[in-house]
Amino acid sequence: MNERIIGFARVSTDLQTNNSQIEKLTMFSQEHGMTIDKVFSVTGSSESAKEVLDEALEYLDNTGIKKMIVVNASRISRTKEETERIEEKFSSRSKEIFYIDQQGRIDFSLNI
Numbered sequence: 001m002n003e004r005i006i007g008f009a010r011v012s013t014d015l016q017t018n019n020s021q022i023e024k025l026t027m028f029s030q031e032h033g034m035t036i037d038k039v040f041s042v043t044g045s046s047e048s049a050k051e052v053l054d055e056a057l058e059y060l061d062n063t064g065i066k067k068m069i070v071v072n073a074s075r076i077s078r079t080k081e082e083t084e085r086i087e088e089k090f091s092s093r094s095k096e097i098f099y100i101d102q103q104g105r106i107d108f109s110l111n112i
Contacts (some may be wrong), residue, residue, distance in 0.1 A: 005029060005067040007039040008056055010049050010075040018043075021071045028100050037065055046078045052088060060095050069098045093100060 007025040009018035009035055018041050029036050038059065042052040053076060056068060068090070070076055076097070077083040 002033050002035040003067070004037045004057060004063070004065050005034045005069055006056060006065055007036050008049075008053070008068055008070045008076065009039055009041045010046070010052075011043050012045065014043055016043075021075070024071050024100055025069055032065075034069075036069075037063065045075065046074075046082070049076055055094065057090060057093065060090075061093060066094065067096045067098060069100060071100050073099050 007022065007029075008023040009025065011018050022039055022041075025036060025039065028034075034090075040052050040056040040059075046072050059065065060068065073083050076086055087097055
C-alpha cells in the first residue's frame with residue numbers, strides 16, 4: 001500500500017499557475033510509492049500561505065497522514081527563520097515537511 005501524503009503549492013500572483021509545482025509533486029510521489037491525498041494551494045505572498053498551512057496541518061491531524069511535500073522552501077516562507085518556525089509547528093505535532101529540489105530529489109538544504 002502506498003504511503004499517503006499531502007502536497008503544498010504557492011504562486012505569488014494570479015498571472016501564475018501552480019501546475020508545474022503540482023506536476024513535480026505528483027511525479028515525486030509516484031516515483032517514491034506515495035499517494036497524494038490532497039494538494040493545498042494558495043495564490044499570494046508567503047504571508048498569505050500561513051492560513052492554508054494551518055489548514056494543511058489540521059488536515060494531517062484529522063487524517064493521520066504524517067508528511068507534506070513542497071517543491072521549494074520558498075513556497076511556504078521567504079526567510080529561513082519563518083520556515084524553521086513553520087517546520088517546528090509541524091514537528092511539534094509529529095508531522096514532517098519535505099522539499100523537492102530541481103532534480104526531483106528530497107532537498108535538505110532549505111534553499112530559500
